[in-house]
Amino acid sequence: MSTQIESLEPKALWQNFAALNAVPRPSKKEERVIKFIQDFGNSQGFDTITDEVGNVIIRKPATPGMEDRQTVVLQSHLDMVHQKNADTDFDFLSQGIDMYVDGDWVKAKGTTLGADNGIGVATMMALLVSKDIAHPPLECLFTIDEETGMTGAMGLNGGLLKGTIMLNLDTEDDRELTIGCAGGIDVTATGSYNEETIPFDYTAYRVSLTGLTGGHSGMDIHVGRANANKLMNRILFQAADKFNARVHSIDGGSLRNAIPRESFAEIAVPEARAEIFLEFLAKQTEILKGEYSITDPNLQLQAEHIDLPEAAISYDFQSQLLRVLYACPNGIHRMSPAIAGLVQTSNNLARVEVKDGTYSIQCLTRSSVDSEKMDLAQAIQSTFELAGAGVTLKGSYPGWTPKPDSAIVQTMSRIYSELFHEAPHVNACHAGLECGILGTHYPNMEMISFGPTITGAHSPDEKVQISSVQKYWGFLLETLKQIPKAQTAVLGQFFRKQA
Structure with missing residues (x-):
């Protein structure tokens, strides 16, 4: 199974997804996956901190020539929904997810796959280990307990993050840019x-x-x-x-x-x-x-x-x-x-x-x-x-109030149209995303959510589309290249206020 998954493109993302899915990570029992991410950040030599509730933040400096860009927060949650078919013999507390490739899809045998939100986590890990991907300063925020209470997002203190843009990697349709969500x-x-x-x-x-x-x-x-x-x-x-x-x-x-x-x-x-x-x-x-x-x-x-x-x-x-x-x-x-x-x-x-x-x-x-x-x-x-x-x-x-005119929404809509020759679906969703909560801690941070196509989330029918992951990965890399300069953003705000 591992070889089959790890040979997919982009290799760094799928290899990290396979490594992550070998770690049991139920909501409210994330001790092992927290340590997994801590060890990962420390092994790469990055500034790695864990807050009081268990959220992990890993910081990576900008690549040469990108130091003057706005700092971007990449955010995904570590926990996954544990569901299995009644006739499936599986222990989520001790076993890794048994994955396989079926055509253009990655699936799990009788259980949830953990693509929600494991693909987002693996994306952040792939960016952290990369040596040849251009990007601005990054803060990778790995939150806990998203699926059963969002206590990780709720417990995150203001002031820990310095970024001005947050890319939440927890949307499940590669045609969508999500800019609002429901509370619960x-x-x-x-x-x-x-x-x-x-x-x-x-x-x-x-x-x-x-x-x-x-x-x-x-x-x-x-x-x-x-x-x-x-x-x-x-x-x-x-x-x-x-x-x-x-x-x-x-x-x-x-x-x-x-x-x-x-x-x-x-x-x-x-x-x-x-x-x-x-x-x-x-x-x-x-x-x-x-x-x-x-x-x-x-x-x-x-x-x-x-x-x-x-x-x-x-x-x-x-x-x-x-x-x-x-x-x-x-x-x-x-x-x-x-x-x-x-x-x-x-x-x-x-x-x-x-x-x-x-x-x-x-x-x-x-x-x-x-x-x-x-x-x-x-x-x-x-x-x-x-x-x-x-x-x-x-x-x-709380829910997340849409701001369709924000700079990151406009930028990513343009990039999507240029790459894929059609306009993205800019919308709000009925799921609960952490952006609504995180926005209360960081009210001035621009936020947007996107991701690859995942179907059947929260059920044993969950699957993620391989070609969609490739599309999403390319879109993310181009977005990181085009993050505006920090001083440009500040001056723009100043002139808007003067006007």
């Missing part, structure tokens, strides 16, 4: 419930909903892909109504920022109606496959007979729980009235865990309008509180 907040409902003995004349099944496409809960929320938690609740609600089914447990979804791909429930139905129940599931399978034939063609709904559990959720609370999950908003809440095609506000019902008398329900609410984000979060909070849940709103982070 975590909504978590928890509580306890009483259990009741299941009648002796019931029989039990483990119902499995698998094979959904999943994806990034921001970038893919508009596609209309199935949410496993919502579909499983739909099945359970009908089973309770039609067959007096009793729910023992629910285990659906995994990460807040991933559209749930799988859900599992253990339920019991009257033995006398078991055959009709299985016919009902078969019919629901046909219905769901029809509804999601385009977005989730591999959807599977199956039932496996299991031993009868000793207890189920109390009848009254089961009724409340299934109704509150039905009522919880999921997907697009509002499209942007200002930017065509942009999702403004959404919610992802990301995780449902109900077992042994306790439950936890997790959502990630996003919006590019902070007040609307909080309004939707509070609506969800109220919904769960009606069922007696304790609800917390945590991890709020």
Whole structure:
């Protein structure tokens, strides 16, 4: 695998990506990858510092003749989303990602690939080791915990960075220049419930909903892909109504920022109606496959007979729980009235865990309008509180306000058009990028985000396009060549103020 990946062009980038992907790097457990980057910077003899929260900054002087240019901050995050298929035997805490080349794409075997944001990290590493690439003074900022709270960006102190331009390398379409993003907040409902003995004349099944496409809960929320938690609740609600089914447990979804791909429930139905129940599931399978034939063609709904559990959720609370999950908003809440095609506000019902008398329900609410984000979060909070849940709103982070007239946006738009003979798509995205947070620490820094084409991020279908990486690499190198002089920028600001 390593030889196959490392032979791709540009070699320095892919070699560093392979080395990075050999290091386990889950969010909030980045100790090994932090040390990996620290050792890398120190081995090259560069000024390498680590701040209080674990962000690493590596500084490289300008190449000869570029010393008078503005200092550029290159920024990517070290952590990656850990998702795998149910039938994949893989330990993210001890194994490196198993990659392979499939035509023009690099993929992983049954797991997320880590191209989000490993390609950005590898890009920065390749620039740091380069001997023949012209560039201005560089500050490479490797942040932690982007995927589960952005605590690295939040914890970065103002004053550490001296750069005046930031290039965030975390966009997933090589035709796009991203200049704005959504903020987000975590909504978590928890509580306890009483259990009741299941009648002796019931029989039990483990119902499995698998094979959904999943994806990034921001970038893919508009596609209309199935949410496993919502579909499983739909099945359970009908089973309770039609067959007096009793729910023992629910285990659906995994990460807040991933559209749930799988859900599992253990339920019991009257033995006398078991055959009709299985016919009902078969019919629901046909219905769901029809509804999601385009977005989730591999959807599977199956039932496996299991031993009868000793207890189920109390009848009254089961009724409340299934109704509150039905009522919880999921997907697009509002499209942007200002930017065509942009999702403004959404919610992802990301995780449902109900077992042994306790439950936890997790959502990630996003919006590019902070007040609307909080309004939707509070609506969800109220919904769960009606069922007696304790609800917390945590991890709020701001969006990033677009500045389409900034100098770096104009410069990179021109360079893109010259290189590729078409205009780039300059837009905002519904994902959460660190630029919004970093901009609060460095309000005068110009920022832009771009990257190669990555599809299926946050799911085991994640892949990165090889030719797109080559395109993105050439675009970045040309951009670095054309960074304006520092004094020119200062004088320009002075004259604009005088005018």
